[in-house]
Amino acid sequence: MSLLARMAWRNLWRNPQRSLLSLAAIAFGVTLLVFSVGLQIGGYEQMIGNTVRLLTGLAQVQRPGYLDAPRLRLDIPAARDLRARLEAGLRELAPGVVVAPRAQSFVLLSSERRSLGALLVGVDPRAEARLSSLPGTVHRGRYLRTGEEVVLGAALARNLGLAPGDEVTVLGSARDGSVVATVLTVVGVFESGARELDRSLAQMPLATFQDLFAMPDRVHALVLGEAPLDALPELVRRTRALLPPDPPLAVLTWEHIEPGVKQAIEMDFASGWLMYLILVLVITFSILNTFLMAVLERRREFGVLLALGFRHGRLLRLVLWEAALLTALGVLLGMALGAALVAYFAVHGITFEGMEVYAEQFNLPPYLTPKLTPFVLFSGPAVVLAVTLLAALYPASRVRAVDPAETTREVG
Amino acid sequence: MGRAGLLLRLAWRNLWRNARRTVILLLAVTLGVAAMVFAAAFSRGMVVAMVDDAIDHLPGHVQIHAPGYRDDPAAEHRFPYPQGRLRAVLDGPLVAAWAARVRVPVVVASEYDTAGVTLLGVEPRREAALAYLGRASVDGRPLADANDAGLLIGRRLAERLDTVRGRRVVITAQGADGALADRGFRVVGLFRSPWSSEEKGIALTGLATAQRLLRLPGEVNEVAVRAADPERLEALVAALRAAAPELEVADWRTLSPLTHAGQQLYSQFTWVWYLVVFLGMAFGLVNTLLMAVLERTREFGLFLALGMRPRWILGQVWFEALLVLVLGLAAGNGLALALARALGEVDVSAFAAGAELAGLAQRIPLIIHGGDLALANGLVLALGLAAALYPAWRAARLAPVRALRRN
Numbered sequence: 001m002s003l004l005a006r007m008a009w010r011n012l013w014r015n016p017q018r019s020l021l022s023l024a025a026i027a028f029g030v031t032l033l034v035f036s037v038g039l040q041i042g043g044y045e046q047m048i049g050n051t052v053r054l055l056t057g058l059a060q061v062q063r064p065g066y067l068d069a070p071r072l073r074l075d076i077p078a079a080r081d082l083r084a085r086l087e088a089g090l091r092e093l094a095p096g097v098v099v100a101p102r103a104q105s106f107v108l109l110s111s112e113r114r115s116l117g118a119l120l121v122g123v124d125p126r127a128e129a130r131l132s133s134l135p136g137t138v139h140r141g142r143y144l145r146t147g148e149e150v151v152l153g154a155a156l157a158r159n160l161g162l163a164p165g166d167e168v169t170v171l172g173s174a175r176d177g178s179v180v181a182t183v184l185t186v187v188g189v190f191e192s193g194a195r196e197l198d199r200s201l202a203q204m205p206l207a208t209f210q211d212l213f214a215m216p217d218r219v220h221a222l223v224l225g226e227a228p229l230d231a232l233p234e235l236v237r238r239t240r241a242l243l244p245p246d247p248p249l250a251v252l253t254w255e256h257i258e259p260g261v262k263q264a265i266e267m268d269f270a271s272g273w274l275m276y277l278i279l280v281l282v283i284t285f286s287i288l289n290t291f292l293m294a295v296l297e298r299r300r301e302f303g304v305l306l307a308l309g310f311r312h313g314r315l316l317r318l319v320l321w322e323a324a325l326l327t328a329l330g331v332l333l334g335m336a337l338g339a340a341l342v343a344y345f346a347v348h349g350i351t352f353e354g355m356e357v358y359a360e361q362f363n364l365p366p367y368l369t370p371k372l373t374p375f376v377l378f379s380g381p382a383v384v385l386a387v388t389l390l391a392a393l394y395p396a397s398r399v400r401a402v403d404p405a406e407t408t409r410e411v412g
Numbered sequence: 413m414g415r416a417g418l419l420l421r422l423a424w425r426n427l428w429r430n431a432r433r434t435v436i437l438l439l440a441v442t443l444g445v446a447a448m449v450f451a452a453a454f455s456r457g458m459v460v461a462m463v464d465d466a467i468d469h470l471p472g473h474v475q476i477h478a479p480g481y482r483d484d485p486a487a488e489h490r491f492p493y494p495q496g497r498l499r500a501v502l503d504g505p506l507v508a509a510w511a512a513r514v515r516v517p518v519v520v521a522s523e524y525d526t527a528g529v530t531l532l533g534v535e536p537r538r539e540a541a542l543a544y545l546g547r548a549s550v551d552g553r554p555l556a557d558a559n560d561a562g563l564l565i566g567r568r569l570a571e572r573l574d575t576v577r578g579r580r581v582v583i584t585a586q587g588a589d590g591a592l593a594d595r596g597f598r599v600v601g602l603f604r605s606p607w608s609s610e611e612k613g614i615a616l617t618g619l620a621t622a623q624r625l626l627r628l629p630g631e632v633n634e635v636a637v638r639a640a641d642p643e644r645l646e647a648l649v650a651a652l653r654a655a656a657p658e659l660e661v662a663d664w665r666t667l668s669p670l671t672h673a674g675q676q677l678y679s680q681f682t683w684v685w686y687l688v689v690f691l692g693m694a695f696g697l698v699n700t701l702l703m704a705v706l707e708r709t710r711e712f713g714l715f716l717a718l719g720m721r722p723r724w725i726l727g728q729v730w731f732e733a734l735l736v737l738v739l740g741l742a743a744g745n746g747l748a749l750a751l752a753r754a755l756g757e758v759d760v761s762a763f764a765a766g767a768e769l770a771g772l773a774q775r776i777p778l779i780i781h782g783g784d785l786a787l788a789n790g791l792v793l794a795l796g797l798a799a800a801l802y803p804a805w806r807a808a809r810l811a812p813v814r815a816l817r818r819n
Contacts, residue, residue: 017702115585117527158484159486
């Protein structure tokens, strides 16, 4: 350690109370930042993860325009080949990747007592079981296997008055315009927690769906899942390269499919940073006085040092060293405390009044778990460090105004 | 009074003995208070806009349904068009506007595609008074009266069905008797709504037309009520329940749990933010006062030696804190109020889909609420004075002889 650093360190502890209070202020701010950012990032990851895992997948291959106007005829031909090609081509990037084919149509479901509109989706049960969390939420009966069967959302089943074992009539129109009218057996009821899905979604085996709706080997979406979130851009790029030129196909990421989730995150992120900035400024003004006093109150001492041959520049560096040491210490302390808080709540979760309702809306569990990432640990502290050191420049600049002859004459 | 006045004067003068320090401290307090008040105004505006939106779109503060309808919105859960005692309450002074409507899930098909929507059979005059879709602009003509046989659908639904104004669509629904009914409708108008879920999922026709389709003569599924005084919903709910004991009367808190949860979430958030910002500036307050005390050790020693009571010393330091806090509060409130007035509202329409998912409005008014203001100011003053006790106590506890001897 250089002489200046050692002097700075000693100077800090000449007024331990003041230094400790400043230290506490910085540590408080940093702790709070690390914890809040951890909570935000953790919450976003839960939100994205659950959205992606529920049904959406990381990305989907669809015909352009299908997302906004899901028409039966906007489908992907030769789906089996394309699916195999995608699976083979993407396995190198993500060994566990799943490509789940889906076809869907809006139909009228009827039981003996009630008729309701629903979205009927033809799925590959084995691929869904790997890609989507929905099969795992079947709480009565079982998930799909094959043949003339269907699983219903809990509210849909309740409103239709149906339970596993019952039959349901499907009324719709096929791809060729003919009428679809058939009877399926309800084998299971799922409760995903997402109200919209539980109220209006039904799934059946894809092969049967394709027969019924006269769309052999055609699907509406190939859903990509079970790849790491940060591999998404590369996943999209490679998928695009694997697609046939005709008909034109689009690769949509979860952000396109669920813009609400994406924008809610962005909105929360923007308002979060505004608040952090204000907090950092309040804390900075709070400790600016400490830095200032550390200079003004020691004019006599600085005068003596100058008289002994200390240069102004060295004096300035001494003062900056003091500020840097104090800040660094506070930041380190805050990072440790913040990381400890994050680690604790990452295990135990954290919840608020009213959280349950929001949790349903945003596909979250009713408690949040913060997450510790390098971004969480370093971004907030880096801002505090930068702003605090910037603030220290002003008091340090006052050192230049010290005139040795004058200050040593003053009676302290 | 005389003594307090003297201490106050001393405190005032002491503050400006080191003007730079005081100004920096004031900056911290001002910024902190402004951040509190502004955040409270934003969060209050968010809640108010959210509740207003919910009430515009539900619509109404209170809704009446037949038992079972809310869980299973089907035509068979119906009740007679309001009359008798219920009608008397609805037309009474507690109610600003009301509308009775048929509201059922139906399937709508164009020649190209099929979609599931909610069909509303309405009396246009009453809906307008309720302000439901009242602000929505309509391309084409709006519904004329309860006998109107035309269909009004959302712009996005029309896109989805690939239909346009003047074309026909077929609506299939289950009537009150359980049998399926269908009927062709001419699309007479397309409406726009700030909520995409409404543009995608609502179709409106005349009340009588819907009653005929669903075989609900003289019956409805829902009565939506706008309260004359939203602050006194309990009285309205109680009066409606008494007038229609066989029906379910629910206020918007029950009807829109997301809105209610949002309200709870934001009031908690405001408290947490108050405390966090306060703590941030409390460090500065305590530290600065402590410095001011320590550097005046000699002076306080002299006072004490001359017979000033330790209590007065404490009072003097405490008054300094009080002055800083009062000045900071004045400046902070002023800054926040000026900012809120200058901005008026915050536009979050860049995050429209996110706002809709969170049940938020796209334009958030900044609302300065007396209670929020009092809370922020009271909290800063009370906790600030409590925090200042430590330096004041340090000053009062000085031993005169040692303090005097210190150089």
